[in-house]
């Protein structure tokens with residue numbers, strides 16, 4: 001049974017027959033077994049050599065990148081990690097379900113890892129710090145170590161109290177399966193009913209499923225790696241977080257990472273109008289529509305702090 005454990009864990013993320021503590025005590029090294037999902041994801045992009053491309057497949061790839069980047073930033077990060085706004089229990093459940101479509105595991109695992117990052121930014125226990133274990137480890141390596149796989153439910157008691165969220169987190173395989181089914185189904189439907197678009201099920205699966213998801217994956221990982229190396233710090237946060245316009249474009253506003261490390265619970269990460277933050281604009285729209293509420297603001301004291309740093313008074 002122990003041999004089958006990694007396979008069972010593909011289906012049930014909370015399956016740890018030896019106990020979670022034993023897994024967390026494993027050495028922090030790359031494991032090929034844990035790297036398999038990432039290898040499959042990247043190799044899937046090579047399918048483009050067989051399926052080719054079409055304007056509609058590329059457009060769906062781009063649209064799924066943008067929409068799902070909002071799910072990562074506006075839902076996983078700004079809601080589940082930082083509770084920067086309020087949502088009803090139903091909306092919260094739907095948000096967690098949509099978040100699974102990003103293929104970045106469940107909201108609770110994501111939130112637990114990220115809250116730990118904020119509590120120990122760039123310290124030796126930070127699981128993805130370029131300062132500690134290098135750029136590549138901070139970008140992707142840390143996810144290939146079993147010790148970072150279990151969800152640390154003790155860090156997220158406010159989320160663990162909802163059994164429906166724990167269920168989605170446990171069976172996060174729902175996400176990639178849904179993406180594969182929906183993209184293939186869309187391509188096959190268009191192939192049948194709109195042949196002039198010149199696409200197919202396999203082509204849409206490669207572009208909408210694999211390529212879009214790989215781009216989304218690396219765009220997100222850039223915040224763990226690049227945003228702690230590249231850009232300019234506005235606040236002295238004691239870590240290596242930086243602000244970067246380019247990263248803000250790629251990640252719909254998350255590139256203002258030093259701002260975010262200074263004040264984490266704000267719904268906006270671009271603190272000024274010229275710091276582009278499409279995630280925040282979308283959250284404002286959702287609030288106007290009554291879907292979410294109580295967007296948290298940046299306190300005046302944080303703005304004053306910046307003026308003191310710049311002007312020295």
Ligand SMILES: [Zn+2]
Pocket residue numbers: 117121223224228241257261
């Ligand atoms: Zn950070």
Ligand SMILES: [Zn+2]
Pocket residue numbers: 077081082114118260264
């Ligand atoms: Zn954060």
